Amino acid sequence: MPVNLPALLPDTLHPVPGVRLGVTEAGIRKANRRDLTVIELAAEARVAGVFTQNRFCAAPVQVCRTHLAQGSARALVINTGVANAGTGDQGMLDARTTCVAAARALNIAPEQVLPFSTGVILEPLPVERLTAGLPGAVAALRADGWFDAAHAIMTTDTVPKGVSRRIRIDERDITITGISKGAGMIRPNMATMLGFLATDAVVSQPLLERLAREAADLSFNSITVDGDTSTNDSFILIATGQAGNAEIADDTSPAWLALREAVIAAAIELAQAIVRDGEGATKFMTIAVKGGRDRAECRAVAYAIGQSPLVKTAFFASDPNLGRILAAIGYAGIADLDVSQLRVWLGDVLVAEHGGRAASYREEDGARIMADAEIGITVDLARGQADATVWTCDFSYDYVKINADYRS
């Protein structure tokens, strides 16, 4: 059961002019399961991507990077079941074979296809089953296919994840719709497992690429479930250019600011949905660190807290065993941190100051906050002006169960 994540309803995902989506059952790893998605883009579409920094990055990620650098992308192909990571030269061949087959089915060039895979690492991609499934997915292409696609990209996710917003720019409606997946191996470094966000706005390629990086940094790059950075993390931002607004190319224009705000908010919603549906999650925690010298040290402290198995199991138990938070702050790597200056709050309750428990702290206040499903932790490092926020979930029996069972 995801934490405070409203059920995704089909009619809440507005179509984005210039985007069509189709899914099918290709039998990649298991039968009777939608596991192959094709997303077709209009010729005018611009695409920007941000990918995993894992050195064992998957073959499709490597192909995506190359194809994006070569220019116009017209289609995305996404399979679940097998990640096509840790697959060596054969994996690269399989990713390219996927592009050739999709290009043939869509009458475009192979370099215009971006492949994505998610699933088990170190197993070969059954590329014949994938390519055999492509015509079916292409035949299913429709503008309102977002809801089906959100389902078809799931692995250990318990619910589909999607977001949709409409804003006004140049007196025109601009739509922003996206989907994401991921529940484990989640500690994105530059992007997340799979996140796709599309708008019909007309925006210049440089600003689109900047927006992809900024949105990833503030959303997918600010979450963790288990601290494991995936081999396949990919975040793709698409601008189909169908909305008829004047091209957004000036980063001081109101149109840019409006688009930027809406895209970042949508990306944060998708990223938080991944944490709310994190493997075994029963709590959703927002860890805000302020008063740092720079954003990097604020993030280091937030991630140390958010990835500590001891902190996460205490939250699972709703036990305000808050010394574990102090220990995590202490080992986060700030060599000259003065612990006598910092302060820690649980929700609105001051927990620690002057290097120890706050005089005003009462265990029952901590227990009251811990009983909630949605909990804030705030740390003031009191040594600068920078801040950072990270979202995470707790660590439960079910995380162990899901990951001890995943391949079986």
Next chain:
Amino acid sequence: MPVNLPALLPDTLHPVPGVRLGVTEAGIRKANRRDLTVIELAAEARVAGVFTQNRFCAAPVQVCRTHLAQGSARALVINTGVANAGTGDQGMLDARTTCVAAARALNIAPEQVLPFSTGVILEPLPVERLTAGLPGAVAALRADGWFDAAHAIMTTDTVPKGVSRRIRIDERDITITGISKGAGMIRPNMATMLGFLATDAVVSQPLLERLAREAADLSFNSITVDGDTSTNDSFILIATGQAGNAEIADDTSPAWLALREAVIAAAIELAQAIVRDGEGATKFMTIAVKGGRDRAECRAVAYAIGQSPLVKTAFFASDPNLGRILAAIGYAGIADLDVSQLRVWLGDVLVAEHGGRAASYREEDGARIMADAEIGITVDLARGQADATVWTCDFSYDYVKINADYRS
């Protein structure tokens, strides 16, 4: 149930001339539980210590550092139940009060007392109960008190941990005996939760300090249970100087080499005992990384594997889901790692090479190795001559249970 850890028998821990140990029930946090230990040292004893790098280091750790720098230590006082960490100025006062009371009971100076605490963080030390218990612990001092002390320093440990060795130097018997504790919040950074090792050898203070650092680096600083670096990690090496050998002061002498080898082996045995009794452990894993440019990058890779919740849950399930090991290697932080060159073995089975699964790998071979309780993972980075070894355990339901229940 610890993994392949033979039961500690009382008569296997040889007394060390110049060391007496006494324990008592002081009721620090729970009743009917030995929770206070005093270790008395002969006047000739030399002591070296290595402590946690956690910035929220406990009050007793801070007092220990100061007292060790001031010269001769004559006694160690160890309480469980409360860590006296995250306790601010009051915590410092309580640690000093402990030293004053112990000094009075033993007729030594307060600066000659080293205090140690382990248990819950952020709660005040009930120092009156501790000092009230001291006379009882002092009255119980005896040379063969090591076994009782190994019990009295336990927290979530399921078994006591001790080691004892005898070597010959200068045609004299030299004894090395030690005890350790710790089962969770184990990812020592410079030392471990609590480890005490004593020898009666005569060794110079500079070589003793060097040996403490080297032994800690190769033992306690090479283990992880959950990646959480404690606030109270302390490793103490004592040389009582009672053995009558010529002082060991030359680091090229055979006596130094013999003592060094025996102390390091004893420290590794104590450190491995902590992992074998790691919270919820069902498997003991040895992760050996070789072929690195330096020891630091080998350690980074070994710890990335050894701390990955996904790797640890797969081992709990005895599931050779080995792609998770590749993902961990990939995110270990070596920016220019060439994954096509490295090789990975599970036990003696080659799993991965050329960036993917080895052609010779068979799932049944992986499953056979995974069925063991004691498993080796070897990674050859193929880019240099350095190596490092890290020991860890798996991640089970019981880890979650123990840490969701710990305070209750």
